[in-house]
Amino acid sequence: MSSRLKHAxxxxxxxxxxxxxxxxxxxxxxxxxxxxxEQAIRERCRTFVDAFKExxxxxxxxxxxxxxxxxxxxxxMEQEGLSLDVVSGGELYTALQAQFPSEKxxxxxxxxxxxxxLLGLDAKIGCFVVDNFYELELLHKLASxxxxxxxxxxxxxxxxxxxxxxxxxxxxxxSKFGFDLASGQVKQALAKATQLPFYNVLGLHAHIGSQIFExxxxxxxxxxMAKFLDESESELNWELSVLNVGGGFGIRYNEEDKPLAxxxxxxxxxDKVQQLWSERNKPMPxxxxxxGRSIVGDTATTLxxxxxxxxxxxxxxxxxxxxxxxxxxxxxxxxxxxxxxxANKMNEANDFTxxxxxxLCETGDVLxxxxxxxxxVEDDVLAVFCTGAYGxxxxxxxxxxxxxxxxxxxxxxxxTVIKRETYEDIIKNDVAIFSKVISD
Ligand SMILES: Cc1ncc(COP(=O)(O)O)c(C=O)c1O
Ligand SMILES: N[C@@H](CCCC[NH3+])C(=O)O
Numbered sequence: 001m002s003s004r005l006k007h008a009x010x011x012x013x014x015x016x017x018x019x020x021x022x023x024x025x026x027x028x029x030x031x032x033x034x035x036x037x038e039q040a041i042r043e044r045c046r047t048f049v050d051a052f053k054e055x056x057x058x059x060x061x062x063x064x065x066x067x068x069x070x071x072x073x074x075x076x077m078e079q080e081g082l083s084l085d086v087v088s089g090g091e092l093y094t095a096l097q098a099q100f101p102s103e104k105x106x107x108x109x110x111x112x113x114x115x116x117x118l119l120g121l122d123a124k125i126g127c128f129v130v131d132n133f134y135e136l137e138l139l140h141k142l143a144s145x146x147x148x149x150x151x152x153x154x155x156x157x158x159x160x161x162x163x164x165x166x167x168x169x170x171x172x173x174x175s176k177f178g179f180d181l182a183s184g185q186v187k188q189a190l191a192k193a194t195q196l197p198f199y200n201v202l203g204l205h206a207h208i209g210s211q212i213f214e215x216x217x218x219x220x221x222x223x224x225m226a227k228f229l230d231e232s233e234s235e236l237n238w239e240l241s242v243l244n245v246g247g248g249f250g251i252r253y254n255e256e257d258k259p260l261a262x263x264x265x266x267x268x269x270x271d272k273v274q275q276l277w278s279e280r281n282k283p284m285p286x287x288x289x290x291x292g293r294s295i296v297g298d299t300a301t302t303l304x305x306x307x308x309x310x311x312x313x314x315x316x317x318x319x320x321x322x323x324x325x326x327x328x329x330x331x332x333x334x335x336x337x338x339x340x341x342x343a344n345k346m347n348e349a350n351d352f353t354x355x356x357x358x359x360l361c362e363t364g365d366v367l368x369x370x371x372x373x374x375x376x377v378e379d380d381v382l383a384v385f386c387t388g389a390y391g392x393x394x395x396x397x398x399x400x401x402x403x404x405x406x407x408x409x410x411x412x413x414x415x416t417v418i419k420r421e422t423y424e425d426i427i428k429n430d431v432a433i434f435s436k437v438i439s440d
């Protein structure tokens with residue numbers, strides 16, 4: 001299969017990641033196991049940052065931590081000099097526990113609760129991305145009660161539909177996110193926000209969707225924002241200093257996916273802003289972006305152990321593994337397609353076709369529909385590639401499954417960054433309704 005990704009294979013014919021034999025990792029740490037190539041994450045971060053430097057555009061690259069959030073990844077992002085996008089109290093709390101610099105945290109969400117807003121205010125985070133009129137009022141009320149000045153961006157819904165799965169497209173008019181541009185809500189919100197004394201309105205934010213393979217959608221959203229600013233900046237006596245164009249840069253999960261290189265997305269965004277702002281005769285704003293998937297997506301591989309097989313004569317052969325939709329919901333949710341290999345048989349021919357099924361009690365719990373693999377037997381190690389984004393972060397305890405362990409590997413060294421859940425973890429919030437007295 002020439003179109004497959006190239007993988008490192010060691011002398012034992014085993015898949016290697018970060019200088020580690022994945023079959024040995026599976027034996028030592030158990031499965032399902034998520035293995036992140038730490039160096040690859042760092043390289044993705046640097047590519048984004050360097051691309052802006054090459055274009056000489058002042059920028060903030062904020063890692064969209066919803067893609068994968070834990071203390072270790074927040075620490076890594078700080079080391080790489082990135083900012084952080086959070087969308088909930090839980091993500092914010094994790095970042096703060098990791099001692100991520102709060103002034104580089106941006107807080108998103110279409111229904112941040114009062115408690116979450118207070119957590120952000122207490123931490124003096126860098127910026128709130130205000131999503132709607134309710135939040136515009138509420139956040140200002142809370143800020144004024146504390147006599148605290150806050151930076152905000154207004155999230156707009158620019159009316160640009162990214163060509164992606166319906167559920168991960170967010171910039172269209174009919175969206176739960178942001179102030180609608182076409183109907184005048186953005187102007188109304190901006191007029192209000194710029195009058196409110198505890199707000200420092202930095203600029204606008206638009207995110208058009210996820211897993212995007214072209215740059216036209218970003219250019220269109222930027223054009224729409226520039227046009228809007230032409231019509232409203234002077235009227236409101238306000239000037240935008242930050243333009244946040246969100247994330248959504250695509251990655252290659254399988255041979256159907258044809259993403260651009262990271263720097264091509266960044267160059268296209270910078271070129272468009274530079275062109276329009278020079279036409280507008282205005283100083284360049286800071287450009288902020290929020291990549292999630294394109295930083296971590298292709299840097300992790302999930303290892304599973306092969307168990308039962310079932311042949312449906314003349315139809316298919318099921319190969320079952322010890323995880324499934326509890327550690328990777330994306331297939332059931334978006335019909336996502338993944339590639340896989342047998343980590344212990346990397347040099348064997350892929351002569352067999354299997355339907356890789358999870359172990360959850362759900363017919364739709366299939367991870368790969370037609371996986372081309374060597375003949376698989378029990379205890380083989382199945383490696384599913386590109387599971388780094390929205391894998392662990394959407395993992396769940398359906399069927400009271402334990403969420404997997406997560407490792408960072410680098411230079412022949414493995415580090416646990418999230419421990420495997422235990423059965424004790426599974427019942428830790430359960431409250432018994434009576435105590436059973438055991439008599440002998
Ligand atoms: C507001 C916002 N920013 C950033 C992202 C990150 O997107 P991606 O992981 O596709 O880069 C998302 C998710 O789609 C989002 O909703
Ligand atoms: N969770 C989604 C994308 C949503 C991104 C957040 N707006 C995925 O796995 O592709």
